[in-house]
Amino acid sequence: MMVYDNPDGVKIGLEIHVQLNKLNTKLFCACSTDYHNSEPNTHVCPVCLGLPGSLPVLNRRAVEFAMKVGLALNCEIVEQTQFHRKNYYYPDLPKGFQITQYDFPIASNGKVVIDGEDGEHIIRIKRAHMEEDPGKLMHIGSIEKSKGTLINYNRSGMALIEIVTEPDMRSPKEARRFLDKLRSIMEYLDVFDGDLEGAMRVDANISVMGGERVEVKNISSHKGVEKAALYEIMRQKNFVRRGGKVVLETRHFDELRGVTLSMRSKEEEHDYRYFPEPDLVPLRVADKVPEIIKTLPELPDAKRKRFKTQYGMADMHAKALTSDIKVANFYEEVAQLVDPKAAAVWVADILKGELNYRDISVDAFKVEDMAEIIRFVSSGNITERSGVEIIRTILDKGGDPASIVKEKGLVKVEENIVTKAVDETLEENPEALQDYLRGKEKSLNFLVGQVMKKTAGRSDAKTAREMLLDKIKKLSPK
Amino acid sequence: MITKEEVEHVGWLARIEIHENEAQDYAEKLSAVLEYFSQLDEVNTENVEPTYHVADIVNVFRDDVIRLSLPQEEVLSNTDKKQEGNFLAPRIM
Numbered sequence: 001m002m003v004y005d006n007p008d009g010v011k012i013g014l015e016i017h018v019q020l021n022k023l024n025t026k027l028f029c030a031c032s033t034d035y036h037n038s039e040p041n042t043h044v045c046p047v048c049l050g051l052p053g054s055l056p057v058l059n060r061r062a063v064e065f066a067m068k069v070g071l072a073l074n075c076e077i078v079e080q081t082q083f084h085r086k087n088y089y090y091p092d093l094p095k096g097f098q099i100t101q102y103d104f105p106i107a108s109n110g111k112v113v114i115d116g117e118d119g120e121h122i123i124r125i126k127r128a129h130m131e132e133d134p135g136k137l138m139h140i141g142s143i144e145k146s147k148g149t150l151i152n153y154n155r156s157g158m159a160l161i162e163i164v165t166e167p168d169m170r171s172p173k174e175a176r177r178f179l180d181k182l183r184s185i186m187e188y189l190d191v192f193d194g195d196l197e198g199a200m201r202v203d204a205n206i207s208v209m210g211g212e213r214v215e216v217k218n219i220s221s222h223k224g225v226e227k228a229a230l231y232e233i234m235r236q237k238n239f240v241r242r243g244g245k246v247v248l249e250t251r252h253f254d255e256l257r258g259v260t261l262s263m264r265s266k267e268e269e270h271d272y273r274y275f276p277e278p279d280l281v282p283l284r285v286a287d288k289v290p291e292i293i294k295t296l297p298e299l300p301d302a303k304r305k306r307f308k309t310q311y312g313m314a315d316m317h318a319k320a321l322t323s324d325i326k327v328a329n330f331y332e333e334v335a336q337l338v339d340p341k342a343a344a345v346w347v348a349d350i351l352k353g354e355l356n357y358r359d360i361s362v363d364a365f366k367v368e369d370m371a372e373i374i375r376f377v378s379s380g381n382i383t384e385r386s387g388v389e390i391i392r393t394i395l396d397k398g399g400d401p402a403s404i405v406k407e408k409g410l411v412k413v414e415e416n417i418v419t420k421a422v423d424e425t426l427e428e429n430p431e432a433l434q435d436y437l438r439g440k441e442k443s444l445n446f447l448v449g450q451v452m453k454k455t456a457g458r459s460d461a462k463t464a465r466e467m468l469l470d471k472i473k474k475l476s477p478k
Numbered sequence: 479m480i481t482k483e484e485v486e487h488v489g490w491l492a493r494i495e496i497h498e499n500e501a502q503d504y505a506e507k508l509s510a511v512l513e514y515f516s517q518l519d520e521v522n523t524e525n526v527e528p529t530y531h532v533a534d535i536v537n538v539f540r541d542d543v544i545r546l547s548l549p550q551e552e553v554l555s556n557t558d559k560k561q562e563g564n565f566l567a568p569r570i571m
């Protein structure tokens with residue numbers, strides 16, 4: 001087996017803030033979580049505005065969601081916990097403190113398996129704790145020349161779960177794979193919609209060659225994490241090569257320029273002056289674990305395994321089909337209607353690529369349409385290439401397979417037309433034929449291309465090839 | 479014993495301006511308070527569970543049901559400085 005030896009001694013640990021945005025209401029108040037397309041400061045109340053005298057009351061479902069997340073990450077659920085106040089002054093925090101879990105996170109000691117540099121790789125989860133999201137700040141103009149800061153508290157008080165990993169990722173690629181896996185799990189659990197702005201924010205702790213770690217703050221996308229880590233590793237390596245010594249510091253990732261920049265040193269940990277939140281009573285929910293376990297859905301790893309055994313597909317296809325719960329469900333519906341193996345190839349290799357290219361969700365495509373296209377192709381009515389064309393047409397312009405086939409005249413041409421094209425091709429290209437007979441395989445590809453050109457792409461390469469070979473055999477029997 | 483520097487640091491964390499000549503006075507008074515409370519350290523708490531809340535109850539929840547938020551005008555009614563529905567704060571780095 002291949003072993004990844006991590007030549008630069010890269011260690012990456014992540015802290016991921018995941019918004020439990022599938023809840024109806026915020027963590028401690030009954031304001032709606034559906035604020036993304038709303039005017040600023042319209043989804044707030046005395047509690048999430050931190051007005052004097054207001055009191056937080058914990059959302060029961062938020063606790064259930066957090067426990068689901070903990071269990072799905074193979075964590076232990078705490079026996080008893082208590083929220084704390086983390087004190088600091090910043091305008092996005094209206095109370096002057098954030099309510100969070102401190103010494104007893106709701107979940108700890110878990111693990112997630114990713115496809116690492118050298119096969120399966122375990123990322124240990126140190127802890128996962130619940131906390132409230134701050135409001136959102138927007139600078140007027142550029143950061144350097146800003147005249148003021150606008151504050152919108154719609155996000156204030158949203159339920160977050162902060163997941164902290166051990167520094168077990170050995171490359172930027174592994175960091176990205178972990179985040180992809182985490183997002184996939186969260187969406188399987190139906191606690192999180194990753195398409196919403198600000199739904200997942202990441203801080204990365206990065207070190208090389210036994211140096212101290214540098215924390216890169218507030219990365220907002222999966223690609224961003226990979227880019228920030230690549231840059232930071234290069235910067236630290238160059239710094240060490242020039243005789244520098246990397247020290248503990250916090251840096252900010254500038255997504256536009258793809259660089260990390262030093263920030264002023266953050267307040268020391270003890271400056272947060274954590275103390276138990278007196279407005280909330282302790283939480284004792286460990287006895288609910290068996291009940292919550294029953295509600296856990298089949299998770300990505302289990303589904304991937306099942307797809308391989310149940311549908312007899314390759315691991316590569318099983319992986320591609322199970323990373324997104326919507327794609328997995330779509331596939332299984334198609335597989336009910338047509339040959340599951342053909343369905344795996346069409347959904348994983350073709351449809352998914354076309355969707356990714358257009359950056360749209362599988363919701364945009366009908367199960368029946370996919371099944372019909374596969375039926376057309378496997379019955380020999382249309383070529384594979386036409387099948388792809390139908391998918392593209394549906395995604396770009398709409399319509400249904402049958403009428404697109406009609407409109408575009410995609411029905412495969414009769415065999416005698418292909419026969420005629422083969423005859424003509426061989427007659428017009430005697431050199432290519434001779435080359436092929438002398439052993440030049442490439443010449444056959446050229447001839448196949450010519451046949452397809454003559455039939456305007458409506459015959460498929462496989463048929464053209466077979467008929468050419470048949471004809472050549474008849475011409476020069478050996 | 480609380481030092482003058484500690485008083486200044488805590489003052490900064492709480493965004494309270496403390497004048498040079500007040501700091502020493504606060505340090506002495508706060509030290510006296512802490513000293514008074516330190517009598518509690520003499521109690522043996524070896525086998526006593528920590529009390530996180532004075533009421534001996536756990537698990538107070540609310541259902542995940544939406545209730546009306548405040549109208550924007552009311553939200554902004556306590557501030558002088560606002561812009562397009564937002565609170566307006568000084569430039570923050």
Ligand SMILES: [Zn+2]
Nearest residue numbers: 029031045048
């Ligand atoms: Zn609220």
